[in-house]
Amino acid sequence: MLGIASPTGYTDEVVWEVCRELGRLGVDYELTRRGAIRARIPGDEPRPARAVVAHVDTLGAQVKAVKDNGRLEVVPIGHWSSRFAEGARGTVFSEKGGWRGTILPLKASGHTFNEEVDEQPVSWRQVEMRIDARVRNRHDVLKLGIDVGDIIAIDPQPEFLDNGFIVSRHLDDKAGVAVMLAAMKAIMEDPQTPTVDTYWLFTIAEEVGSGASSVLVPDVASMITVDNGTTAPGQNSDEFGVTIAMADQTGPFDFHLTRKLVKLAREEDIRFQKDVFRYYRSDSASALEAGADIRTALVTFGVDASHGYERIHVHALRSLAELLTAYVLSPVEIERDASPMAGVEGFTHQDHKEAHERAGREKPAPERDDREPR
Template structure:
C-alpha cells in the first residue's frame, strides 16, 4: 500500500499551525475544504461549521462515514483582573498544571493578536517561597501575563481585549527524524491529517471505495456535541478516527493503531470490531485492542443524538493526552492502512 508519509506530515504540520479551539474553527475548516476540493472531491460545510467530504463508492445504497475532529483544547478570557492580567475559562477538559508556563496568543474580536504567558499567579519563589511548589493550580490562580505595558484593567481594555476573547496555546510542534511527533493538539489533528492522506491515496490511485464514504470533520468534539446532527440516517457504519491512550494499564502504543473495544460510556459494535481486527490480521498491521476509561467519541455522540448505525473507534496512540502530546509516524501509517483496507472491504 502506497503511503505518502511526506504528504501526511506536511498536512499535519499545516493543520497544527492553524489555531482552532472549539468554536473558532473557521480558518482550519476552510483550509481543509480547499485541500479536499483540490483532490477533486465534493465537499459541503454545515450550518454548524463542520466539513463533510463525499467520496463516491461502488455501492451507493449503503454508505459509511468516517469522523475526525479538528477542534482543539484552548481557553477564553473569563475576567480582566485589576492588575491587567487575565483569568481564563477552559475550552475542553485538561488539568490546569498542563498549561502552567505555556506561551499563548490572545485573539481580540477585532482581529488583533497579543502574545502572553500562562502562569500561576504566585510563580516567583523569591517572593512566595514554597507556595509555587505546593499550591494546586486551578482557575482561580492561573492567569495570563500579557506582553504589553499593562498594569490595570483599563490598560488591557484599551488594547481591545475583552471577556470572551479566545486564548490559543503555543503548539511547539517538533517532528523527529526517528519518527516521533511532539505537539499540542495531536488530538485530533493527527487523525484529520490521516483522512487527508487516505483521500489522496484513493484519488491518486483511483482506488474507489466499496461503498460511498462520507468524511465528517467536526468542530465541537472537545466540548461534547461535535458529532450530533452530522450523520444522516442512510449511513450504515461509522468509524471514528481519534487518538488512542497509551499509559499504565493500557495496550495502546504510539507506533500502532488501536481498535477500541469499549470506552467510558459503553462498548463499540461487536461485529464491526471483529471486522477491523480481521483486516488488521490479514494485512499484517501493527494493531492492538484496548479499552479507554475516560473517553467519548463523535460516533458515540451521534448515536446519542439518534443515529442508527454500527460504530467503531480506531486511532494512533497519543501519549500524554490533553497535555504536551506525542505520537509516532508508524502509528499514523498503520491507521491509514487499516482505514483504506476497511473502505475497500
Template sequence: MNYPNIMKTMELIKELVEIPSPSGHTNEVITYVENFLQDLQVTTTRNRKGGLIATIPGKETAEKRMLTAHVDTLGAIVKEIKPSGRLKLDLIGGFKFNAIEGEYCQIETSSGKRYTGTILMHQTSVHVYKDAGEAKRNQANMEVRIDEIVHNEEDVHALGIEIGDFVSFDPRAQILPSGFIKSRHLDDKASVGILLQLIKQIKTDQTELPYTTQFLISNNEEIGYGGNSNIPPETVEYLAVDMGAMGDGQTTDEYTVSICAKDASGPYHFELRKRLVALAKENGIGYKVDIYPYYGSDASAAIRAGNDIVHGLIGPGIDSSHAYERTHQSSIEETTKLLWHYLQSKMVN
C-alpha cells in the same frame, strides 16, 4: 498497492496543529481543510455547526459509510480581566490547569487582532511566594501574562481584549529524526491529517470505493457534540478516527493502531470491531485492542443522539493526552494502512 506517504502525512499534521482552533472558533482550520479537499476536486459542504463534510462517490449508493475526525482542540476563553492587567481563564475541553502551566498562548480579539502571552501561576516567583510549588493549579491562581505594556484593566481594554475572547495554546510541534512527532493537539489533528492524505491517495489513484463514503471533519468534539448530526439515513457504518489513550493498564502504544473496544459511553459495535481486527491480521498491520476509561468520541455522540448506525473507533496511539502529546510515525502508518483496507472492504452483516 500505494499507501499514502507517511512523511507527507507527518508534515501535514504539523501544518494542521499550528493553526489555532479551540472548540467554538475553528473557521480558519476548517477553511484550510476545505481548500485542501477542493484542490483535489472533492465535493464538500459545511453544516450549520461549522463542520465540513466531504463526499467520495462509490459503487454502492443505497448504503453509505461515514468516517469522522475532529479539528477542534482544547483551549480557553477570557473569563476576567484582572486589575493587574492579567487575564483569568475558563477552560474549553476536558483538561486540567497543570497541563498548560508555563505554556505560550495567543489571545484573539473579536476584531481579529492577535496578541501573545504566557500562562503562569500568579505565585510563580519563588523569590516572593513561599507556596509557589504547593499552591493549587486552578482558575483562581492561573493567569495569562500578556506580552504588551499593560498596567491595569483599562490598558487591556485599550488593546481590544475583552471577556469571551478565545485563547489558543502554542503547539510547539516538532518532527524528530527518531520518527516521533510531538505537539499539542495531535488529538485529533493527527487523525485529520491521516484522512486527508487517504482522500488524496484515493483521488490520485482514481480508486473506486465499494460504498459512497463521507468524511465529517467535525469541530465540536472536545465539548461533546461534534459528530452527532448530519448523518444521512443511508449511513450504515460510522467510524470515528481519534487518538488511542495511553497509560497504566492500557495496551495502546505509539507504534501501532489502537482499536477501541469500549470507552466511557460503553462498548463499540462488536462485529465492526472484529472486522477491524480481522483486517489488521489479514494485512500484517500492527494493532492493539484497548478500553479507554475516561473518553468519548464523535461515534459515541452519534449513538447518544439516536442514530441507527454501526459505530467504531480507531486511531494512532497518543502519549500524554490533553497535554504535550507525542506519537510515532509507525502509529500514523499502521492507522493509515488499516483505514486504507477498511475503506475498500465490505460492510459487516
C-alpha cells in the same frame, strides 16, 4: 494544520485549510452552517454508506474575567488540566486583534514566593494569563479590546524528529485529520472503486461534546471515528501500530464493526492492539446521542500525555491510514444495513453458539430462603 489556531469556537480558518486540501484531492464536499465538513467519495453503491470522522477543533481557553492587576482569569475550553497550562504561550483574540501572552501560576516568582510556588494547588483558579503589552490594570486591558469571553489559542510548539516521533500540543485530533486526508489521497489514486459511498466528516466541536451530532446523512450505516489512544500505565494502547478501541466510558463499540476492523488488520498484516478507555468519549458518542442508528467503532493512534504536551509516532499514523484504506475498499458484510428498518431476515448473529448452549445447560441456582440473612 498545527500552525492554524482552532480551539473549539474558533475553527473557521482550519476549516478553510481542510477544504483547500479536499479541493486539491478532487473530492466533493459541503459544509454545515457552522463549518462541519462532509466530503464524499462515491462507491459502487450508495447504501449502506460508510463514514469516517475526525475533529479539527482543539483544546484552548477563554477569558473568564479581566483582573484589577491587568492579568486575565481563564477557564478551559475542553477538558484539560491547568497543570499543562502553566507556562503555555498563547494568543487571546480580541475585538482589536490578537495579543500574545503566557499562562502562569498566581505565584510565579521563586525569588518572591520561595517554596510557596510549589505549594499552590493545581486548579484553573490558580493560574492567570499575562498579556505581553503595557497593561497595569483592568482599564488598560479593556482598552486593548480584550474582554470577558475572548478565546485563547494555546501554541502547539511542534517538533518533528528524524526518528519518527512527533511532539506537539493538539495532535488530538489534527494528526487524525491528517491520517484521513492521507487515506483519501490513496483511495482517490487507487484504480479500485470503494464498495459503497464513503463520507469523510470533519467536526468542529468534539472537545466540548457535540462533535458528529449534526453532520451525518441517513444513508450512513456505520461510522469509524479516528482519534487519539492513551498510552499510559494501565492502558494497552501503543505509539506503534493502530489501536482498536473496544469500549469507552459510553459503553462497548459495535460488535460486528469492531471485529471487522480486527479481521482486516490481521489480513493486511497491520500491527494493532486493542484497548478499553475509562475516561474517554469521541465523535461516536455524540452521533449516537443525537439519535443516529449507526454502527460505530473507534480507531486510534497512540498518544503519550494526551491533552497535555503530546507525543506520537508516524508508525501509528501509517498503520491507521492503511486500516482505513482497507476498510473503505472492503466488501459490505451486512447487506441488511442498507435499510434503516427491516425484518429479521439478514439480521446478524453473535456467533458464539457453543457458549450459548453451555450457558443454557447450566443448572439454575438454588432458590434462596427468604429467612436467610442476605
